[in-house]
Amino acid sequence: MEDRTIGKARTGVDGLDDVLSGGLSRKRVFLLEGSPGSGKTTIALQFLLEGAAEGEQCLYITLSETEEELRDSALSHGKDIPDLIEVFELVPPESLLDANQQQSLLYSSDLELGETTKLIFEALERVKPKRVVIDSLSEIRLLAQNSLRYRRQILALKHFFSRMDSTVLLLDDMTSDATDKTVHSVVHGVIHLEQLAPNYGSERRRLRVLKYRGQAFRGGYHDFTIKTGGVEVFPRLRAVEHKPGFDRTMLATGMKEFDDLLGGGIASGSSTLLIGPAGTGKSLFALQFVEAAIRRGENAAVFIFDEELGLLFARTKAIGLDLEALSAQGQLHIEQLDAAELSPGEFAQRVRDRVASFDAKTVVIDSINGYQAAMPEENALILHMHELLQYLNRQGANTFITVAQHGLVGDMKSPVDVTYLADTVILLRYFEAKGQVRRAVSVIKKRTGQHEDTIREYRIGKAGLELGDPLTGFQGILRGVPILVEDRPRLLPTPEEGGPDS
Secondary structure (H helix, E strand, O other), rough: OOOOOEEOOOOEEEEEEHHHHOOOOOOEEEEEEOOOOOOOHHHHHHHHHHHHHHHOEEEEEEOOHHHHHHHHHHOOOOOOOOOOOEEEOOHHHHHHHHHOOOOOOOOEEEOOHHHEEEEHHHHHHHHHHOOEEEHHHHHHHHHHHHHHHHHHHHHHHHHHHHHHOOEEEEEEEOOOOOOOOOOOHHHOOEEEEEOOOOOOOOOEEEEEEEOOOOOOOOOOOOOEEEEEEEEEOOOOOOOHHHHOOOOOEOOOOOOHHHHHHHOEEEEOOOOOEEEEEEOOHHHHHHHHHHHHHHHHOOOOEEEEEOOHHOOOOOOOHHHOOOHHHHHHHHOEEEEEHHHHHOHHHHHHHHHHHHHOOEEEEEEEEEOHHHHHHHOHHHHHHHHHHHHHHHHHHHHHOOEEEEEEEOOOOOOOOOOOOOOOOOOOEEEEEEEEEEOOOEEEEEEEEEOOOOOOOOEEEEEEOOOEEEEEOOOEEEEOOHHOOOOOOOOOOOOOHHHHOOOOOO
């Protein structure tokens, strides 16, 4: 297969080259547009730093920021601008009075467009760069005063760049005329950056490739973040790109009653949904699969949206499951996530990294309610979950996701219906019997084999989960208020009746 990166200039931005099918075509002009604060300058600096690392001469032409500001911006990411990157600064004409000034200087609002273009050409002829950034086109657009003149200047720049064998990134902050698409038709490719402000939480950033001539690219929106070190892009996950390559086997939990309910266990490379009201033990059921995976010698990854890790460690240790010790041994990766600070794309990338680098064969997402908070649009949530579950299934990983339903008994409501996405659905319920609130579990769906059609009572005690025999003495257990149909129903004994401590 032909290497798609041949003839490409890598951007130096994690994930962006994947979106661009290897990078930017060399000796071509590209447009990077977005509102102020969306990350254009940071991406541009990473693009030039990547070129300098490959030994290429680079030029940053700035009409909006000073050289000092650019160097400070690079330092904020732990980077120094090397000698191979020359900054050509266009500043007010009063600096011409400074005898120490070493470069031609320009103040765009005071000089004609032709003089501006001439000084840019002179800088290009002197430096002969392989990579060029012009920041920003808004200043040139203001000088041009009309669309026709602006287009002619952009074409003149493009033809000049072609003679220089330069790969060019034009920045546009879209402040002078956001509706003017003149440059779009001239350049080889267009990358659009967006900065979104949710009602609560930090800002969200995403990008989209609007155009890339003669080149396939990863379409749609891709989340990205700006952190110390620069921009990191999270390419949109497409499960169809990942093909399965494993043999499916039946995996047991080690709990006889639970395995009987599941028809022997679950199939490897499948997804399981645990659904029920708050407090029914969805997390503990999921962790039962994690413990079984670690006993088999496999690694597991747990992503917690809703619960504080310290509290989770304390309550699971009390029932004999020491998650903190398992994590210290290196077989368990457990991570607490903040939905207010996390984009869906970044979360999907974290899961993929754990599967790829940590070789996690069991993945727990607790819960979809927290995941939904990171993505208010329900339809988008369904699509994200579909791609993520399909990807994990094709990697041979077992995925367990939890959904907390609204209400305690009777008619239950789910914030989002993902039951059709999961291969197995385990339903948890409260019910009242003999003057006590009890818990019941049933498997209502399993694509990968047979399962019991029964309902079993379970208890969360000092020894962990305990399941009883199938409940045959009641009707209406899943509605929460069952009707007794036998004189002696087979309930789990309470501690007062001689059962284990709860």
